[in-house]
Amino acid sequence: MALDFAKGITEFRWHGRGGQGVITSNQMLGKAALAEGNYIQAFPEFGPERTGAPVRAFLRISKKPIQVYAQVYKPDVVVCIDPTLLDVVNPAEGLKEDGILVLNTDKSPEEMRKKFNFMGGKVVTVDASTIAMDIMGRPFYNMPTMAAAVMATGTVKIETVINEVIERYPGKVGQLNKAAMERAIEEAQTG
Amino acid sequence: MSEKYNEIPMAGNIIEPGNATKYKTGGWRAQRPIHTDETCLWVKNGTCGLCWIYCPDNSVKLIEKDGKYIYEFDLEYCKGCGICANQCPTDSIRMENE
Amino acid sequence: MTAVKRIPKDQIAIEGLTGDAAIAHALKQCDLDVLAAYPITPQTIIVEDYQKFAANGEVHCRVIPVESEHSAMSACIGASAVGARVATASASAGLALMWEILYCAASMRMPIIFTVANRALSGPINIHNDWSDTYGARDSGFIQIYTQSCQEAYDTTIMAFKIAEDHKVLLPIMVCIDGFILSHNVERVEMLPTKAVENFLGVREPFIKLDPDNPITMGPLALTDYYFEFKEQQERAMEAVPEVFAQVETDFEKMTGRRYGMFEEYRTDDAEIIIFTHSTPGGTAKATVDVLREKGEKVGVLRLRMFRPFPTKEIVEVVKNAKAVIVFEKCRSFGAPSNPLALELRTALYDLEKRPMVVDFVIGLGGRDCPPTTIVEGYEKTKEYLKKGKAPLYETMGVRK
Numbered sequence: 001m002a003l004d005f006a007k008g009i010t011e012f013r014w015h016g017r018g019g020q021g022v023i024t025s026n027q028m029l030g031k032a033a034l035a036e037g038n039y040i041q042a043f044p045e046f047g048p049e050r051t052g053a054p055v056r057a058f059l060r061i062s063k064k065p066i067q068v069y070a071q072v073y074k075p076d077v078v079v080c081i082d083p084t085l086l087d088v089v090n091p092a093e094g095l096k097e098d099g100i101l102v103l104n105t106d107k108s109p110e111e112m113r114k115k116f117n118f119m120g121g122k123v124v125t126v127d128a129s130t131i132a133m134d135i136m137g138r139p140f141y142n143m144p145t146m147a148a149a150v151m152a153t154g155t156v157k158i159e160t161v162i163n164e165v166i167e168r169y170p171g172k173v174g175q176l177n178k179a180a181m182e183r184a185i186e187e188a189q190t191g
Numbered sequence: 192m193s194e195k196y197n198e199i200p201m202a203g204n205i206i207e208p209g210n211a212t213k214y215k216t217g218g219w220r221a222q223r224p225i226h227t228d229e230t231c232l233w234v235k236n237g238t239c240g241l242c243w244i245y246c247p248d249n250s251v252k253l254i255e256k257d258g259k260y261i262y263e264f265d266l267e268y269c270k271g272c273g274i275c276a277n278q279c280p281t282d283s284i285r286m287e288n289e
Numbered sequence: 290m291t292a293v294k295r296i297p298k299d300q301i302a303i304e305g306l307t308g309d310a311a312i313a314h315a316l317k318q319c320d321l322d323v324l325a326a327y328p329i330t331p332q333t334i335i336v337e338d339y340q341k342f343a344a345n346g347e348v349h350c351r352v353i354p355v356e357s358e359h360s361a362m363s364a365c366i367g368a369s370a371v372g373a374r375v376a377t378a379s380a381s382a383g384l385a386l387m388w389e390i391l392y393c394a395a396s397m398r399m400p401i402i403f404t405v406a407n408r409a410l411s412g413p414i415n416i417h418n419d420w421s422d423t424y425g426a427r428d429s430g431f432i433q434i435y436t437q438s439c440q441e442a443y444d445t446t447i448m449a450f451k452i453a454e455d456h457k458v459l460l461p462i463m464v465c466i467d468g469f470i471l472s473h474n475v476e477r478v479e480m481l482p483t484k485a486v487e488n489f490l491g492v493r494e495p496f497i498k499l500d501p502d503n504p505i506t507m508g509p510l511a512l513t514d515y516y517f518e519f520k521e522q523q524e525r526a527m528e529a530v531p532e533v534f535a536q537v538e539t540d541f542e543k544m545t546g547r548r549y550g551m552f553e554e555y556r557t558d559d560a561e562i563i564i565f566t567h568s569t570p571g572g573t574a575k576a577t578v579d580v581l582r583e584k585g586e587k588v589g590v591l592r593l594r595m596f597r598p599f600p601t602k603e604i605v606e607v608v609k610n611a612k613a614v615i616v617f618e619k620c621r622s623f624g625a626p627s628n629p630l631a632l633e634l635r636t637a638l639y640d641l642e643k644r645p646m647v648v649d650f651v652i653g654l655g656g657r658d659c660p661p662t663t664i665v666e667g668y669e670k671t672k673e674y675l676k677k678g679k680a681p682l683y684e685t686m687g688v689r690k
Contacts, residue, residue, distance in 0.1 A: 003580045005661040027475050031305040034477050040305060043474035067576040069437075069470050069569030070660035196521035201459070202398045203519050204497060205506035 005068055010155050012059035013075040015091055016082045019051040021142035025081070026057035028168065029146060032161040033061040041066050054085060061155055075099060077153050081145040083129060092116040102149040104128040104141055109191030124152040126188040128180075135180045147181035148188040158185065212268075216248060220271035222286040226262055231283040234260050242275035242284060251275060293489060293543045302480045308471035309334030311439040311478050312378070312404045312464070315446035317342045318486040319402075322373035325353035325364035329383035330416045331468035332406035336378055358383040362390035362401075369399035370507055372495035374450060377401065380468055381408035384422045388429075394461045395430025396523060397508050400453030400493070401461040403431065404446060406472040407568070407619075409655045417656020418468040419619035420568070423596075424629045430523055432462040432530055433597040435567040439476040442466045444547055445594075447486055451537045456496050457529040467569040469656065481545065489544060527598045534595070551600040553592040554607055556582060560589030562671060563608050563645075565634060566617040567593040570652070570659050574617065577664040588668065593630075601637045608638070613646040613680075615671050617664070619653045627683040648674055649683035657687050 012029070016022035023044045030042030038061050045056035058072040073094050079102045080091045092101055097120040103112055109123040126148040128141035143165060150158050162181060166174040200206050232239035233253055237260045243251040250269035254261040276284040306314060313335045316324065324343075326336045343352045351368075355361045361377050369375045379387060384405060394401050405423055409415040423433060434449065436442045442464065449462045466472055481489075499507060511519055531551065542548040555575045557563055564574045571592030581588050591607055591614075593600075608614050618630040627635065631649035638644045648671045653659040667686060674680035 003584075003661070003665065005576055005580055007580075027305070030475050034303070034305045039477050041474055041476055042305070043470070065438075066476075067572040068661060069467070069474075069572050071658050073660060194518070196518040196525070199515065199518055201497065201522060202396060202507070203509055203511045203515065205509055206497070208504040208506075 006060070006074070008064060009060050009062040009066060009068075010077070010153070011072040011075045012061075012077045012079065012149075013072050013094075014057040014059070015078070015080040015085050015089055016055055016057075016142065017051075017085065018053045018055050020081055021140065022055050022057045022081060025142040025146045026059050028164045029150065029156065029161060030059050030061070032156045032164045033059075035160050035164065036156055038063060039065050041069075045071065054089060077102065077149060077155075079145060079149045080104060081128065081142045086112075086115070090116060092118040095121070097121065100124065100149075100152050102126070102145065102152055104145045106130065109189055113191070122152060122190060124148050124188050124190050126184050128184055131180050131183050131187065135183065136176045140177070140180075143177045144180045144184035147184040151185045151188060152190065215267050216270045217267045220266070220269060220289055222271045222273065222288055223266065224264055224269065224271070224273070224275055224284050225287050226264065227283045227285075228262065229283075230281040231262055232281060234262055236260070239280065241278045241280065245274045245278045247272065247274065293540045295546070296481055296485050296544055300482045300485070302482075304478055304480060305475045306439055306443075306478045307334060307473050307475050308439045308442050308466040309406065309473070310338055311443040311476075312446050312466070313338035313342070314478075314480060315443045315486075316376050316402075316404075317348055318481065318483045319376070319447060319450050319490060320374060320487055320492075321348065321350040321376055323351050323353065323365070323368035323375045324377065325355050325361045325368070325375075326377045326379065327355055327358045327361050327383060329358070329380050329408075331408060331418075331472040332378045332380045332383075332404065334472070335404055335406070358386040359390060362387040362394060362403075365401045366390065366394050366397060366399050369394075369401050370397070370499045372493065372498035374454075374493045375399070375401045376404065378404040378406075380406045381410055381416075381422045384426065385410060388426070391426055391429040391431060393508065396519065398459040398496075398523075398526070399461055400450070400459055402446065402449045402453060403461060403463045405463050405465045406468040407465050408468040415655040416468070418470050419654045419656065420465075420629075421620045421654075423463055423465050424620045424622075426463070427597055427629060430460065430527075431597065432458075432460050432527075432595070433465065434462065434595050435465045435593065436471075437567075437569055437572045437592065439471065439474065439478050440547075441549060442471065443478055443480065444541065444545070445549070447481075447489070448537050448541050450490050450493075451540075452530070452534055454493050455533045455537075458526055458533050459496055460523075460526050460530070465568065470569045479545075485544060489540065530595075530598050531600065549594055551593075551595040551603060552607075553590075553594065555590040555592065557589035557591060557607055557611075559587055561587040561612045562589075562615060562668065562675075563611045563613075564588065564590045564615045564617065564664065564668070565593065565608070565630070566590075567596070567630075570617050570619070570664075573659060573661055574664050577661040577668075580661070581665070581668065586668070596630075596633075599633050599637070601633075604634070605637050605641065608634075608645055609641055611645045613648060613671050613675055615667050616647065616649045617652050617659070617667060618649070619651070619659075621651050621654065621685070631683060646671075646675060646680055648680045651683060651685045652687055654688075659687070663687060
């Protein structure tokens, strides 16, 4: 019998590569949830971080204090911010039946459903790489991907997340990220 | 040496400076230093003092009195280690069995 | 120090902090005079953050970036000897390099706060969590407190100074968090206003100090004639810890409403099986127990906080009527009949006429993840052992064999 050890907790798993801001965006989403009065745990899959190596990060959000200290095995939400990883890892692994899969890709949700054989929940795709290059001119696609995830899950308000981003990156960088996040929300496809 | 744990200072701290004077090491001596005034540079003109510098027990007493230089050992603390005899550049100190 | 008052909500800052950052912020508020440390993963952020505070002029503290951990603890002792409030941080190999000086710090009765992000020891080299480093130092004379959450790490670091500096105690304290699992985990932390922390701790009043105007000698030689008596003094100081600890917690509770105890009891009242562990597995065990209770299992958790001094009598009171106690510990004492935590518990229970069965599981060495399923597996095994009436002295769980 499967036991639910995460009752009342929304669990995220992030995939990306070292240097792409997986840990940062995970922490920012966590801090936004915190700002809305939640308890959180935001932690990377621990290891010596190496630029370019696949990395994972985990986030728990709950109205009550969180007692479990372990990796997330059955996430409610999986976010993959690097399109090249989609041929390396299976982001849908362990994802709950009614879970949400958020991917940075130029492909459609339908294609991704087929690719990962995930027929439940929701699949959201967003071409965050193009958005980042268009707006920031550099491959900072973690924030637009996160924006799509925030929109898809509704766990945290997008305004709170944008506030966190602007606070962390005051000035132009924050504003560009904000623009990229807003465009990502507009362009994200759900299917 | 019969004090209990709560009758001695915490952590072995020595809270009375210079209390090593209570421990008379003169009793350890197997050989005692014998000093010769004739060749000693301190007695001659108040110089040298290597024995005084090297003595580990502060047992060499270099005394200046009425314009004269006087040499003494403090045998209450001298352990008879012989460092003074070894250091003396004019061989004015020799060690003799007690 | 003026009387401790409850801090109003609007003066409490809520932040998302990692375990390391929570400790760094606590140290920032504790008005340190000296911090001497050498960087090592996973405690790095503690000193990194604190160095930032120092560089920004937010603290009036001399930070000494020493060339090794051996020197770090030595510098701490020197600073503590002149009456300074002192802290350091390390883990694993760094803690091992401090080894000789750990004993000096404790025996010289220096109230140094040593924050540790528990990490496995080499080899093979490994940066992840287990408890081998501080368990190894269990006999060094340090008080050891293990914490579960970032909030608890923050609170405990602050309280540690008040416990260590009490003249009835005067012992150094290790405040431990699980490396990476907590040290790099952002959680919600309620931070006190600095003024409140300063008021709570006051300025350190040294029992005795090095002072050129009143010369004394610290750390001299003591041989067969006196050494044993100084060890007796150390033991008596350890015995004084629970009372001082309780008093400090009472004051802290008045200020914050939070109290942790020498251990936490969770749903133990009618428990037939009690899980005994500490640090983050203590949290995981509580979450697991909630689920098992829903299935009707009579199970609870005793989450230890203070490993030294070990609260022997109090623990016996909690577990004596249980059928079994399951120990989960992240350390193997090679060649020993069982492992550090279970050894303590078995010794504590030995004199009882009717003892609960003690089942010892070694888990999570080198940072291997310990999810709730690990706890459930141990629980199911224990039920089988109870049926059989016999359990092995210890077993490893989660290793491929």
